[in-house]
Amino acid sequence: MAKLKISDLAKIKEQVTASTSLREGGASVKVTVHMGTCGIASGARTVLNAVMDELEKSARKDVIITTSGCMGLCSAEPLVTVEKLGEEPIKYSYVDDPKMRQIFNRHVLEGEIQTQWVLAKGSEQ
Amino acid sequence: MEDLSLHILDIVENSLMAGARLIEVAMEEDPAGDSMTITVSDDGQGMAPEFLAQATDPFVTTRTTRRVGLGLSLFKANATSWGGGLEVKSQPGAGTTVRVWFQRGHLDRPPLGDWPRTLCGLILTRQEVDFRYLHRVGDQEFELDTRELREELGPEALADPQVMALLRQQIAQALDQIGVAQVPAPPGGF
Numbered sequence: 001m002a003k004l005k006i007s008d009l010a011k012i013k014e015q016v017t018a019s020t021s022l023r024e025g026g027a028s029v030k031v032t033v034h035m036g037t038c039g040i041a042s043g044a045r046t047v048l049n050a051v052m053d054e055l056e057k058s059a060r061k062d063v064i065i066t067t068s069g070c071m072g073l074c075s076a077e078p079l080v081t082v083e084k085l086g087e088e089p090i091k092y093s094y095v096d097d098p099k100m101r102q103i104f105n106r107h108v109l110e111g112e113i114q115t116q117w118v119l120a121k122g123s124e125q
Numbered sequence: 126m127e128d129l130s131l132h133i134l135d136i137v138e139n140s141l142m143a144g145a146r147l148i149e150v151a152m153e154e155d156p157a158g159d160s161m162t163i164t165v166s167d168d169g170q171g172m173a174p175e176f177l178a179q180a181t182d183p184f185v186t187t188r189t190t191r192r193v194g195l196g197l198s199l200f201k202a203n204a205t206s207w208g209g210g211l212e213v214k215s216q217p218g219a220g221t222t223v224r225v226w227f228q229r230g231h232l233d234r235p236p237l238g239d240w241p242r243t244l245c246g247l248i249l250t251r252q253e254v255d256f257r258y259l260h261r262v263g264d265q266e267f268e269l270d271t272r273e274l275r276e277e278l279g280p281e282a283l284a285d286p287q288v289m290a291l292l293r294q295q296i297a298q299a300l301d302q303i304g305v306a307q308v309p310a311p312p313g314g315f
Contacts (some may be wrong), residue, residue, distance in 0.1 A: 006274075048250070
């Protein structure tokens with residue numbers, strides 16, 4: 001039976017904990033990838049992979065990535081919501097791999113909203 | 126859906142919407158008997174018998190944002206065309222089990238796709254949910270349980286993208302060892 005190498009994982013975890021223990025604190029940005037059937041079929045998983053890759057590269061600890069279901073705008077999928085603490089959520093439509101990376105690096109990390117791809121501001125009902 | 130892992134992701138999303146806290150995904154491949162079975166079970170809220178009877182009907186859905194529900198119906202239609210089928214068992218308060226089976230070597234059967242990345246994406250983005258995953262090919266098997274990993278590594282380890290990137294690579298290697306056909310994923314990172 002194939003086994004996971006728990007010791008390797010533990011090693012990585014120790015390194016990560018050592019380098020980040022100074023920056024403890026709550027999340028300040030939440031990125032939601034909408035993952036209904038419509039989102040998945042139009043490329044939401046690629047978008048999720050892209051944002052996780054960028055998050056890993058950035059080594060930021062105050063960014064949470066999560067997923068949610070369909071919000072009824074299937075024709076505009078893949079949709080991504082970026083919500084910064086104390087600000088109104090911003091929804092991006094027709095997101096793909098390169099757009100997601102740019103949104104992450106400019107909006108999530110730098111606070112520059114990428115208005116050219118914004119669908120709406122505010123929360124869905 | 127381009128590959129099996131997208132179908133599975135879709136079914137798992139249903140479980141998440143049903144408030145599941147433990148989701149079990151089992152894939153059993155039988156090369157000798159040319160069959161493959163995928164089972165997704167959850168401890169979510171379950172479905173009432175009236176709804177269950179129509180769960181794979183594309184024009185039935187619980188959501189209010191649109192009037193069609195395609196996840197189960199698409200998977201069922203596809204599995205049927207690969208010489209198999211899909212069945213759903215559920216009870217209110219007792220969770221839901223979706224079982225899909227089909228001919229493993231059917232010409233139209235898509236590949237598994239990048240399942241390790243898909244699974245790690247689920248684990249990373251849903252910290253409140255535990256996942257158990259079993260993959261069997263003939264007499265070889267691989268098993269992963271996030272409850273065990275959390276116990277060994279601490280509760281916050283699976284929220285770390287660097288740990289998850291390594292976990293993904295380890296899962297891919299383990300699946301390789303037991304003979305799961307995989308699309309080569311780019312090395313490193315997510």
